[in-house]
Amino acid sequence: MNCTETREKLVEYTENLLTDSQRREIEAHLKGCQNCRMELQQLNELSQRIKSVSQSESSLDFENAVFNRIICEQNKKLKQADGINRQLHIWRIIMKSKITKFAAAAVILVAAILSVSIFNQSVPAASAMTQVLQDAINAVSDVWSVHMKARMRTLPADNFSLIGLEYDFVPIEMWKRTDNNGQVQWRVEKPGRVLLMDGKSTFMLIRPNHGVLEKRPLPMGCFDSSFGRLLNVQDLLDNELQNSKSQSDHQANLSHQEIDGRDKIILEVDVAADVPEGDYLRNQFIAASDHLKVYRFDAETKLLESFQVYVHTEKQDVLIFEITDIEYNKEIADSVFRLDLPENMVWYSEPQVLPDNEKYVKMSPKEVATAFFDACAKEDWNEFLKFWSATAVDEQIKSYLGGLEIISIGEPFQSKGYARGSGWFVPYEIKLKSGDIKKFNLAIRNDNPAKRWVVDGGI
């Protein structure tokens, strides 16, 4: 190999891309050629020099800043869309929907629906809704398996109930089956979380390796997975039926629709937010928003076929949740009700009473936030665990929060929607070891057997 050939191959040589024989040839040449050795040395020096200026960690804050801007931008786009009459908007959405391909002419919107019978001409007007719901309840009385596909505007890794008008849809899948002995199993899943009740225990896996284990079957809707209750179709509809009977101000509407030549019944129920306007949690959960539920039943089989939730905002209604597919009485594979956990699981558990429990019970919310961030600042992870409901502190949390500097702790505030009004949000500003500044609200609650304050969000 001569000098020209060697120099042409030097980059491949330094990048380890040569075959053994090519490598040996180059090394043989280098041994005897001082100029090429110099060339190689200069190349190595230059790449080292670039390496030393290019090495900087990617930052989570940068990533979050990008996503915040994306969300703002999306929000702007949503707002730019015309604010239109809610009813019209919903119909427009239904008509645009791929699932419900039907001709506009086929839509029979029965305006004064309560004065018209639904299934046959003999039903008295006032009880039309009761009749629809009762029929739908009867239709699912012998259902032994349910499989639903849904989507919700939420964050993939966040809890099961957070919503955001500007978030993108995240896929959700749910299964439930009852065996011959009446044993129930169910599973609810979104990209970052799995909730499984295998008949004996209830697991929540927060991907990749965090989890909660309760060695007893918990009811559907546990761990904030309120939409999981949809799997109990019978209870869901029964609940709606009871509401329609007991609440005098119950806002509901029935209509007919024809889809692919089949008659469908649409039930719309309006629900008011359970927190006042301007509350911190307003529109962050379905229950904390003024919303509209839309049920669709097949008029012949009476089965529930789809379910949608729209959140009312000043300008328009935003589709926030919808079941896109329901299968009844189909075999579900056993593997759906098993969960393979990673080996390095970190389990969250309820806080236990400490020897010096009293000290932590008596802290004010502001003191809690201060003590919590102090523990992070000093990297005192034993102290950190006094405010944390897990068995260990994750390395990721350690490297993220360790050595931080407190800039300020603000005045705590509450929301009726958080921990039944007993939790607190404490505004804070901290400087992380990475140099990034973080300003947010720490969520703390003490509704646990030890009555201690634990941080359960806002980091």
Place this chain on the structure above:
Amino acid sequence: MAENDQYYIEQCLDGRPDEFRELVRRYQTAITAYLTSKLGNKTNAEEAAQETFVRAYFGLKDLKKRESFSSWLLGIAGRVAKEQLRNKNQLMDMDLLAEQQSREQKAGDDFELQRAFAQLPDSYREIILLRFYASQSCQQIAGNLNMPLGTVTKTLSRAYTELRRLLEKQKMKDSEVQR
């Protein structure tokens, strides 16, 4: 484990917008470095880098050649930088900019190298960004850019040569000034 850019783009377009995070993670250092070389100031560069990713996110569906995501991203960054400079020229005089640059200069920042880097032709700069700032191996670069491995190593080799030439030129200039 490490999928190529195309995989994440498809995931994003398939209704999993959170997968865009991986692309941000992959290229944030490279894009910020590129913009620092264009804007000469790290704070503005970070701001511009964020803007670049936001535009990329919304433009993703229009990206035809998914294998050239990184070049496309650099193209967006270039446009963002141009806009910023245009706006800034109206607001800020160049002395102030130079002063700001020198204030931001820390020991160990290797200003000479960054200056030479800023003068590299785009294709050479791209390969250095991918190799060092995005920490991709030559094989990964070849995969992402849909380019033969030989072309990648040749371009990298030429980029080194050009960088050395620019550094030499600067050295001579600097020593002339000192004399």
